[in-house]
Amino acid sequence: MAENTVEIRTVNVTRYVTPLREGGSLPAIAEADDGFMYVLKFRGAGQGIKALIAELIGGEIARTLGLKMPEIVFANLDTAFGRTEPDEEIQDLLKASVGLNLALHYLSGAITYDPVVTKLAPQLASQIVWLDALLMNVDRTPRNTNMLVWHKELWLIDHGASLYFHHSWQNWKEQAVKPFVQIKDHVLLPQATLLSEVDAGYKAILTEERIRAIINLLPDEWLATDEQEATVAERRQVYADFLITRIASSHIFVKEAQQHAGKILI
Template identity: 60%
Template sequence: MKDIEIRTVAVTQYLQPLREGGSLPAIVKAEDGFLYVLKFRGAGQGKRALIAELLGGELARVVGLKVPELVFMELDDSFSKTEPDEEIQDLLSFSVGLNLGLHFLSGAITFDPLVNTLDPVIASKVVLVDSLISNIDRTVKNTNLLLWNKELWVIDNGASFYFHHNWNTWEEHLTRTFPLVKNHVLLEQATRLKETSKEISQLLTLEKIQEIVALIPEDWLIEEGELLTPNEMRSAYLKFLTTRLSKMDLLVKEAEDAR
């Protein structure tokens, strides 16, 4: 398996906000000519949502799920100066620097569990990855899944790793499982959890997890008044994920019981 690389591109044009998202992401054009959905560091959950998006997306990709390419996106201060909408102006101003973008899948449609059926292995992978990263935002109300070219694409992992919103208590999460899997939009279709869990455990090696955690930009790990250093935070993400993987059998049982 090849090494993971995240490209860095500069934003050249702000096109339109996506107002259905609480954090007000936007469609932008980059210097490479492609369109991206830009997730802003200055939005409500800040840089931690970008970290969750990055980690969740690359973990999902490693286990064989379709995820739009993730890129680091440089945003300069010129955009806020020409934006007439005050709310967006503030968001752009607070987000100068390194942000995160997802390749825009033009023409994609939202996955509808009442209409669309999936390969049970793919459904099981999504459920188990979301259990590993404690993703609370993959429900019937908000699937955060797209269908594009007749394939399922996983987006929006920013609500994962919610322990990192309070580093004082993060270690308490090491002993927990993921009871909220009961609300997962794909739970009914995830009928191959046991065999899929073995594949995930083989693919998510310690080395691969270390490689993914190492992708987090140093700047995203620096918060004023924070008790932990960036290196300590990286170690925490690593320990959380490896501990979670060691509980895979429990996560499978929890999901099966919920279904």
């Protein structure tokens, strides 16, 4: 996308279909008033709104870089929703998630990416490793790849475990220039042999204007609920500055990934 305007649709959840009992966040398949099915991520679950923030930022950066992501939408949950839900745990989750949540278009029939069955080309593997090193995404491992194969193409999902600096705002400047040591556990690292080439191209795409356009998607209400004393504008600025700084210093996390990849290949 060459332009620096990004838009996210808003839908209203009309039907809770079934929980996806994966991890502690308890996402669900739900239907919205546009007639489509979505994987709904709840503001009242797990890491709460910060996971939704990471999901939105990570997903839209991935899309900007040309990687395949299901459409992300804002999903409104009404106070009356879920009153008939018999499961007490789910009912509590729904009550805690009234308001604006996040959802990804449901890829019906998709299968989980299996690195044993499918080997990715070095270019695509390097692109995904670079993205996850930028975002500090700890959740793309052989145990949990968070990638799907749909219509014979690879799709990325679930960036909620990214940007963990925002769980402790005080040292974000240090975090922005740190190597990402956990990249050693990335499922695609052995195939990521073109990181230097990918780095040059991706830095050209992720301009400051593009990053700010993505950060501006964050709803004010998501940025106003933190316990820290900071304004919405200040918090938005930190997200933008963190990513802009990290992209400018990408040689640090690229070098870290290449070192670990070299150890795997030896």
